[in-house]
Amino acid sequence: MAKLDVRNLGEYIRQQRNSAQISLRQLAKSAGVSNPYLSQIERGLRKPSAEILQQIAKALRISAEALYVQAGILDERYGDSDVPSAVMGDEALTERQKQVLLEIYESFRRENDESPAEPATPAETGSRARAARAAREPRKTSTTG
Amino acid sequence: MAKLDVRNLGEYIRQQRNSAQISLRQLAKSAGVSNPYLSQIERGLRKPSAEILQQIAKALRISAEALYVQAGILDERYGDSDVPSAVMGDEALTERQKQVLLEIYESFRRENDESPAEPATPAETGSRARAARAAREPRKTSTTG
DNA sequence: GCTGAGTGCTTGCAATAGTTAGCAATGGCG
DNA sequence: CGCCATTGCTAACTATTGCAAGCACTCAGC
Known part of the structure; x- marks a missing residue:
């Protein structure tokens, strides 16, 4: 203790x-x-x-x-953001989905810590669709855990 | 206690x-x-x-x-609807990042509406890593779990 | 049959959380 | 001055957490 x-x-x-x-x-x-x-x-x-x-x-x-x-x-x-709390408190999400969202959130914040500017680029548009699809498809993967 | x-x-x-x-x-x-x-x-x-x-x-x-x-x-x-407002109100995120997060969030919720409260499986662990990678490196195209 | 590995649980105990009774110090008032 | 109230803390105690040793059971292999 x-x-x-x-x-x-x-x-x-x-x-x-x-x-x-x-x-x-x-x-x-x-x-x-x-x-x-x-x-x-x-x-x-x-x-x-x-x-x-x-x-x-x-x-x-x-x-x-x-x-x-x-x-x-x-x-x-x-301490400084409501996003993690809101995600964790959302009962419509599974625990794994919450983890996924929080890790994406945190990687975004790390990105912005390195380059605080916020230009929108076409690459980010693609990442949007790709991330959504990737999060949806892995359910079909065979389990080897 | x-x-x-x-x-x-x-x-x-x-x-x-x-x-x-x-x-x-x-x-x-x-x-x-x-x-x-x-x-x-x-x-x-x-x-x-x-x-x-x-x-x-x-x-x-x-x-x-x-x-x-x-x-x-x-x-x-x-609550169950705090996520969008928390995401939108987070000043550490760019507008694009907010959109990405919200779209992933909403696709998760759609998933759970179709098949509610699926228990977590080891397969979802893979989805976590994949989604995080996709969001961080959108220029990579290969996604193999 | 027996043995070994794995399973979840029982029991007793050590360590720590949290409380009670009380002490010493301080400040205000008559 | 003495008295009282308040203050933070000490020491002994109770209650609870978390662990070690071990039990009873199941299953697979010989």
Whole structure:
């Protein structure tokens, strides 16, 4: 359990608490956790569960996802875009389709990090049709897994 | 800790495992968790931490977030129509990339409307790699899984 | 028949999460 | 000054997670 680095989490929580100008005990009470435990969390002595993080986030009026990111439960990609969350939450997609979409999304973002300009080229038009077809056809492939 | 409803999580993991056609021991081994514990998780007797969920998800080749949703760590509040708006609102993507993503997304959904909730098969793993490659290198024409 | 490999589960236990009771320090007020 | 309220933390404890050792069962091969 100590494998995850939670030092940032505690500092982050204390920081948010100080910004909100509430005491440790007040936050613990409104979060529904014991104040010694919150103290331990802030000092990095404990690694709280996601449920505790939810409670703390709610009491701090911040998103639980922000604390998950700090705790290493969620990747930082959830901090700055709604696309991954929306894709993951879409029940009309299979898990594999979600993975495919997210990987395409991330490769797009990597592209744009390297060349931020956004010229539309005919090559990209072709990639559009090709990507759609490729995603549809592999179902017919024989399984060797 | 027992406040979160984790019955769906265990069924979901077993379902994904069966779809992947691997035994409980095989999954436990590749996930790096003990097989009795995985058995307990699948039967809903234990509520695993996010770190364990990460390990299981990785071994199942699905996203950790999918398991977080099942475990109640992430909300399903993202809804089933958040993807288009999230994609369109993502400023890190070009307009063309947004179109590509949305068209793939919509073709996925059409697929699932015709044959709903097909369980993930190892064949779809190949589709993931192929679709990602096609999107990244649109000038290549050869697509052999 | 037996043996070996694989299967999922039982049981007991160690480690860690999270709580309770209480301490020491600080600040405000009479 | 003393008293009270608030503060964050300590130490002991309880509850739960996650693991190791092993069981009972199935199946295939001899």
